[in-house]
Amino acid sequence: MKIVGVAACITGVAHTYMAQEAIEQECKKRGYEVKMETQGGMGIENELSEEEIAAADVVIMAVAIGIEGEERFEEKEDSGKILTLNPAEVIRNPSATIDKALSLL
């Protein structure tokens, strides 16, 4: 299983990075491959390439704001493989988040 995604909150200070960590930890626990891009106060980090996105089974958007480079995800959007949630919700329920993402497959 390969999961990628983007985390971005309003102030870009804490929630962004906690959501990233929550998803990464849960995926590692389950033995899934994971890469979460963050768009926060430090700009874009851990940036996802077109190839990485294309290779992913499912995409998790833990976002509360519009993100940069949204067009990279158009194909996944068209095939209904994107789960969008508020970062706070992801932090609260990492396991339920991954379950919900898998239900898109």
Add this chain to the structure above:
Amino acid sequence: MIRKDLVFVHQELNCSADVITFVAEAADCAGLLNNPEEFTKAVFRRETEISTSIGYEIAIPHGKTDAVKEAFIAYIGLSKPFEWDSQTKDLVSMVFLIGVPEKNTDRLHLKAISEVSKKLINEDFREKLITCQSNEEAFILLDSINQGIEK
């Protein structure tokens, strides 16, 4: 980044407003604020938009405003958990209050704050933190997170 004078355990505070006011005073004493009142207002404003309680008995109120001179993160361990807000009804026993300047934020500070935030997702870490008996002990634990950060 984590400052000794902004780490407090066993605080007897009974509501989120008291915690926010308490930290604003401490941060002002530490010379990190231009305007403590404005900072407090910014934190309350953010809080009313959406609760910063994140579950796990943790709240991370924050203010991004010009009233902040230098970015900081303060930790307050509560002697008795209380309901953080009426929205979520979550009980909170650990509060991380973050202040960040509106512009020209030091990247290193942001990195430090993000590393601490990430660590909170880890259950073992939370357990360690909540059992700290002194400000000093909690400070050493929190500070250890940032030892490895590249300058």
